[in-house]
Amino acid sequence: AQSVTQLGSHVSVSEGALVLLRCNYSSSVPPYLFWYVQYPNQGLQLLLKYTTGATLVKGINGFEAEFKKSETSFHLTKPSAHMSDAAEYFCAVSDPDSWGKLQFGAGTQVVVTP
Amino acid sequence: GAVVSQHPSRVICKSGTSVKIECRSLDFQATTMFWYRQFPKQSLMLMATSNEGSKATYEQGVEKDKFLINHASLTLSTLTVTSAHPEDSSFYICSARESTPYQRNYGYTFGSGTRLTVV
Numbered sequence: 416a417q418s419v420t421q422l423g424s425h426v427s428v429s430e431g432a433l434v435l436l437r438c439n440y441s442s443s444v445p446p447y448l449f450w451y452v453q454y455p456n457q458g459l460q461l462l463l464k465y466t467t468g469a470t471l472v473k474g475i476n477g478f479e480a481e482f483k484k485s486e487t488s489f490h491l492t493k494p495s496a497h498m499s500d501a502a503e504y505f506c507a508v509s510d511p512d513s514w515g516k517l518q519f520g521a522g523t524q525v526v527v528t529p
Numbered sequence: 530g531a532v533v534s535q536h537p538s539r540v541i542c543k544s545g546t547s548v549k550i551e552c553r554s555l556d557f558q559a560t561t562m563f564w565y566r567q568f569p570k571q572s573l574m575l576m577a578t579s580n581e582g583s584k585a586t587y588e589q590g591v592e593k594d595k596f597l598i599n600h601a602s603l604t605l606s607t608l609t610v611t612s613a614h615p616e617d618s619s620f621y622i623c624s625a626r627e628s629t630p631y632q633r634n635y636g637y638t639f640g641s642g643t644r645l646t647v648v
Contacts, residue, residue, distance in 0.1 A: 449637070458535070458622050458639040459573075505572065509637075516563055517624070517637055519572045 417508050419440045421520035429528050434493040436523050438480075438506030441487060445481040449507040449517065450480055459505065465489065466511070476500070501527045531557050533625050535640025542613055542647055550608045550643045552623030558603040559625035563637070564596070579606045613647045618640040620644055 422437040440446060447466045451459040463474025470482040476499075480491045490507060508522040532555040542548050552562055560581045565573040577598050578586045585598035595617075597609040606625075610617055622639040 451639070456620070456642065456644060458533075458641040459608045459624075461636065461638070464636055516575055516578055524570075 417446065417510055417518045419506050419508050419518055419520035421504075421523050423523055424521060425524045425526065427526045427528060428466050428496045430498055431495050434491075434496045434500060434525065435479075436491040436504050436506075436525070438489045438491065438520060439482075440488055440489065440508045442508060442510060444510055444512050445484075446508045447511050448480075448482060450474065450478070450489070451505045451507060451510070453503045453505065453522075462491070462504075473480055496525075496527050498529070507519050515519050531555075531625070531627050531636075531638040533559075533638045533640045535623050535643060537643060538563060538641060539644045540646070542645070544614055544647055545612055547609055547611045548613055548645060550610075550621055550645075551623070552606045552608070552640050554604045554625045554638075557627055559606075559627070560603060561626045562600060563605040563624040563626070564598060564606075564608050564623065565622045565624065567642075569620075572648075573622060587629070611647065613645070615647045618645055618647045635638075 417439045420439045449464045450462040453459050462478050463472045465472050465482045473479045478493045504523045507517040509517050534553045537549050564576045566576050568574050575588050576591045579598045579600040581600045581603050587593045600606040622642045624637045627636050627648040
């Protein structure tokens with residue numbers, strides 16, 4: 416069984432400040448990990464994903480995440496927040512061995528203040 | 530990149546009627562599609578997994594007779610909400626899985642969602 420925990424349902428950052436969104440997972444096998452962003456009344460857009468290989472993954476819009484197996488974490492960061500980063504962010508995990516469906520975290524709402 | 534088209538984006542229907550939502554993979558073949566439901570300010574809840582040419586697999590607690598899923602081709606899956614009631618009002622999102630595990634382009638692409646309001 417898999418599960419995903421996103422620490423903090425709301426995060427407020429100042430424009431230009433570091434964005435850090437936390438994601439921890441539990442999985443019995445090495446998982447595939449994803450971060451998605453959702454703007455109001457829209458679907459989900461993939462920011463980045465980790466499947467295999469390099470544990471530091473770079474995504475779109477300046478985001479990156481690092482897979483840390485020892486900490487079972489996949490935290491998302493962006494060095495400098497932009498107003499357009501205000502959105503809902505979801506961490507998700509899937510089990511490749513079972514061709515599994517995505518298991519989502521509860522989501523983190525990011526607010527960017529001027 | 531992979532694109533999934535979902536229609537309609539918004540629909541308002543009367544209680545007791547049925548509504549069909551379409552999900553199309555535009556530039557790839559999707560043997561597996563997923564249907565999610567999202568309540569306001571909540572995460573996505575998987576309703577069912579749709580496999581081309583076979584019956585959908587529903588998650589526990591999801592009424593398969595109310596939420597009919599058809600995946601008749603490699604590029605189209607439909608969700609029909611039958612005899613809709615106000616409590617079925619929600620945001621429905623489809624997703625298509627690209628490729629198979631352990632392949633470089635493995636991933637999931639989401640449609641833009643459908644806002645269903647039952648009055």
